Each structure stands twice: as structure tokens, then as C-alpha cells.
Amino acid sequence: MTVTRIREFRSQRGLTVRELADQAGVSTGLISQVERGVTDPSLETMRRIAEVLEVPLFSLFQEPDEQSVAVIRGADRYRISSPHHAITYTRASPGGAKLEVLEGVLEPGGVSADEPRSHPSQECVVVLAGELTVQVGEQTHVLAAEDSCTFDSSIPHRFRNDSTTAARFLVSVTPPSY
Numbered sequence: 001m002t003v004t005r006i007r008e009f010r011s012q013r014g015l016t017v018r019e020l021a022d023q024a025g026v027s028t029g030l031i032s033q034v035e036r037g038v039t040d041p042s043l044e045t046m047r048r049i050a051e052v053l054e055v056p057l058f059s060l061f062q063e064p065d066e067q068s069v070a071v072i073r074g075a076d077r078y079r080i081s082s083p084h085h086a087i088t089y090t091r092a093s094p095g096g097a098k099l100e101v102l103e104g105v106l107e108p109g110g111v112s113a114d115e116p117r118s119h120p121s122q123e124c125v126v127v128l129a130g131e132l133t134v135q136v137g138e139q140t141h142v143l144a145a146e147d148s149c150t151f152d153s154s155i156p157h158r159f160r161n162d163s164t165t166a167a168r169f170l171v172s173v174t175p176p177s178y
Helices: 006-012 017-024 028-035 043-053
Strands: 079-081 087-091 100-106 122-129 131-136 139-144 148-152 157-160 167-174
Touching (some): 006 017, 006 043, 100 157
Antiparallel strands (some): 100 167, 122 148
16 A cells, blocks of 8 residues: 555645545545555545646655655656556656656557546657557647657546557656646
């Protein structure tokens, strides 16, 4: 189970467990279990909690101490998955940085979100393996390995994998998103 900083951010904002749960649309029991490290919530649940707390998603997992040089071992990366594990993200950058770098794996037929989402950032996605469809507003771009796409994240967007093999990619986001 992953230990999060939800309790710390919730307390800073003066929210009770019930208030956070109500605003995020989840049960108080779930918030309590996540704060205690008893269960790992879904990606969508963590997104809703981050939005209520007004913090970037992966800051819920960051270490509180900033370092001038941060080495993150592959085995020590924070990992978060969608409810059906169609997409998994691991954070390759330290928490609290001005740039967030995530490695994503999107299973065949999977999507990064049910509906396109927006947030005030810039993103660059680089496909490492497989094929990834990047949907930004009304535009759709199919990227193959070594292709990249940069866009304004304030435009609703999502990633799809319309192929028959998993897509592996890096996403750089600045500033880190909610």
C-alpha cells in the first residue's frame, strides 16, 4: 500500500475527512483507509481528491523535503493505476519540482480518462514503444515509437490506445497538473 500526504493537505485546508469525501464524491471510509495506507485508490479517485485539495496529483505522494539532486530508482517510483488498470503511471521526477515527468503504460483498448480533461499546464508526450493516440480538443494524432506531441493542457485531452499492444510513453508536464 502507498502512503500519501492526503491527511497533511486536508489538515492544511481545514477540511474534515467527511468534507473531503463529500467534495471528492467518495466515502469517508475510503479517505480514512487511504490516509492510513490501508488501501490504494484508483487514478480517478486520486484525481478528484487532488482537485478538491487544489494540489497536483502526484504531490499527494511526494516526499516533503526538496533536494537539489534527486535520484529516483525505478523500483521506488510512485505508481498509480486506473480502476481497471488500463493505464498505469509512475512518477520519474521528484515531487515538488516545477516539471513533472511520468512514465505511462496504456493497455490495448485503454484510455487515460473516460472523458478528455484539462488543466493549466503544458505537456509533451513521447512514445517509447507501441502506438498512442493523442486526442486534444477536436484534433487526433496517432504517434508511433519515437514520435512526440506537445500541447496546451488547458485544451481537453486524453490518450487512447487503439492498437493491439501496450503503449509505453513519457509525459512531461509543467507546471505539474491537478
